[in-house]
Amino acid sequence: MNTATEANFDGLVGPTHNYSGLSFGNVASLNNSARSSNPKAAAKQGLTKMKALADMGFVQGVLAPHERPHIPTLRRLGFSGSDANVLEQAAKQAPKLLAAVSSASCMWTANAATVSPSGDTVDGRVHFTPANLVNKFHRSIEHETTGTILQATFKDDKHFAHHAALPSVDHFGDEGAANHTRFCHGYGEQGIEFFVYGMEAFNNSGLRPAKFPARHTLEASQAVARRHGLSPDQVVYAQQNPAVIDAGVFHNDVIAVGNRNAHFYHQEAFLDTAQMKQDLLTAWGDRASQFHLIEVPSASVSVQDCIQSYLFNSQLLSRGDNDMVLIVPGECENNPAVWAYLNSLVAGNSPINEVKVFDLKQSMSNGGGPACLRLRVALTDAERNAINPSTLMNDALFGQLNDWVDKHYRDELHEADLADPKLLIESRHALDELTQIMNLGSVYEFQK
Numbered sequence: 474m475n476t477a478t479e480a481n482f483d484g485l486v487g488p489t490h491n492y493s494g495l496s497f498g499n500v501a502s503l504n505n506s507a508r509s510s511n512p513k514a515a516a517k518q519g520l521t522k523m524k525a526l527a528d529m530g531f532v533q534g535v536l537a538p539h540e541r542p543h544i545p546t547l548r549r550l551g552f553s554g555s556d557a558n559v560l561e562q563a564a565k566q567a568p569k570l571l572a573a574v575s576s577a578s579c580m581w582t583a584n585a586a587t588v589s590p591s592g593d594t595v596d597g598r599v600h601f602t603p604a605n606l607v608n609k610f611h612r613s614i615e616h617e618t619t620g621t622i623l624q625a626t627f628k629d630d631k632h633f634a635h636h637a638a639l640p641s642v643d644h645f646g647d648e649g650a651a652n653h654t655r656f657c658h659g660y661g662e663q664g665i666e667f668f669v670y671g672m673e674a675f676n677n678s679g680l681r682p683a684k685f686p687a688r689h690t691l692e693a694s695q696a697v698a699r700r701h702g703l704s705p706d707q708v709v710y711a712q713q714n715p716a717v718i719d720a721g722v723f724h725n726d727v728i729a730v731g732n733r734n735a736h737f738y739h740q741e742a743f744l745d746t747a748q749m750k751q752d753l754l755t756a757w758g759d760r761a762s763q764f765h766l767i768e769v770p771s772a773s774v775s776v777q778d779c780i781q782s783y784l785f786n787s788q789l790l791s792r793g794d795n796d797m798v799l800i801v802p803g804e805c806e807n808n809p810a811v812w813a814y815l816n817s818l819v820a821g822n823s824p825i826n827e828v829k830v831f832d833l834k835q836s837m838s839n840g841g842g843p844a845c846l847r848l849r850v851a852l853t854d855a856e857r858n859a860i861n862p863s864t865l866m867n868d869a870l871f872g873q874l875n876d877w878v879d880k881h882y883r884d885e886l887h888e889a890d891l892a893d894p895k896l897l898i899e900s901r902h903a904l905d906e907l908t909q910i911m912n913l914g915s916v917y918e919f920q921k
């Protein structure tokens with residue numbers, strides 16, 4: 474029998490993880506700028522979550538971090554000389570630019586790409602489009618390396634199709650799977666791909682947020698759906714409520730999460746909730762009674778509580794039919810309204826039967842919870858067997874990566890440390906070794 478499963482590929486936190494306040498519209502990023510970070514703890518918190526999921530029986534992969542500070546970008550922007558000179562000049566003349574090219578933001582792999590499983594695509598392959606992340610300069614430099622790492626992980630073109638990112642311009646602002654969910658009966662069957670956008674680029678009369686940017690456009694999602702060869706009647710689009718973007722919900726995965734036959738979302742998440750429900754149920758077809766719309770009312774959990782706790786930035790994982798576990802960050806347990814809601818949810822008769830809490834404080838302080846840290850890839854057995862096996866989490870890889878973090882990572886980093894030429898050298902040594910551990914080949918510019 475062809476049993477398909479959902480794999481989660483988490484971003485391994487890079488050695489330059491820091492808080493620089495780079496993401497306008499992301500409340501945690503802005504509130505924690507100027508704080509010092511702990512890259513070693515950040516990487517270990519992520520590894521602990523990955524290992525726990527692997528131990529629970531889920532297929533768990535690892536995506537390598539990018540080379541940071543990114544000297545090639547600084548050269549493109551006019552800095553020259555040796556790498557040490559480039560760094561020194563940038564630190565002196567444009568420290569905020571240096572912070573931007575040093576961010577470890579590629580750890581949030583929900584934003585790495587949009588993935589369409591083979592059950593949904595016209596050619597029966599798994600399709601990947603790296604997200605251009607054009608709305609934030611520090612993230613707009615990720616997609617090329619992301620594409621290279623995805624290709625080194627999902628190598629076999631019989632099974633996997635890799636596209637380039639969409640044009641890097643606001644009209645096609647694409648934040649990848651942070652705004653994309655798939656509903657299905659079994660992971661190998663044809664599913665419904667649900668794309669959520671912040672605004673329409675080519676329709677000036679459409680509603681838009683006023684204070685914070687809409688990072689993702691409808692036109693970007695439509696282009697991804699065309700490229701991936703999705704069947705139009707299996708695609709649903711919905712606009713995010715501009716008011717929640719203005720409150721700090723910069724990605725839809727801060728206020729909704731879906732899996733198989735369950736959509737778990739906040740009452741205020743969408744501009745037109747009734748339409749969203751109707752469109753999903755129409756696409757689902759018969760057996761509509763098996764589709765769970767779990768709407769959390771504002772009276773139980775406010776939008777502010779969603780943003781503070783990251784209740785919906787959780788991983789909704791299937792252990793079997795109608796049996797799901799929700800992976801939430803520690804902040805949910807510390808928020809009385811959210812914790813009370815979660816306790817009533819698991820006691821009720823939704824498919825969500827258990828909640829597991831993880832400490833991801835280092836990532837959360839930049840606005841990244843459990844769901845931001847993972848890219849979901851539904852895979853058939855044949856596709857799973859075609860993945861680079863050195864990227865899959867198990868006891869051996871967990872041990873190796875923890876030792877590697879202990880050897881190379883600092884336990885304190887301030888924005889000012891980004892100018893330290895030793896940090897650049899340390900990071901390159903670390904990544905060079907990582908490409909051997911994970912059998913990636915030469916994926917970084919400094920290796921070429």
Ligand SMILES: NCCC[C@H](NC(=O)CCC(=O)O)C(=O)O
Nearest residue numbers: 492493494495496502578581845
């Ligand atoms: N899906 C979660 C993404 C979080 C990410 N934060 C950041 O890039 C903050 C980086 C900083 O401020 O140092 C973002 O906003 O895209």
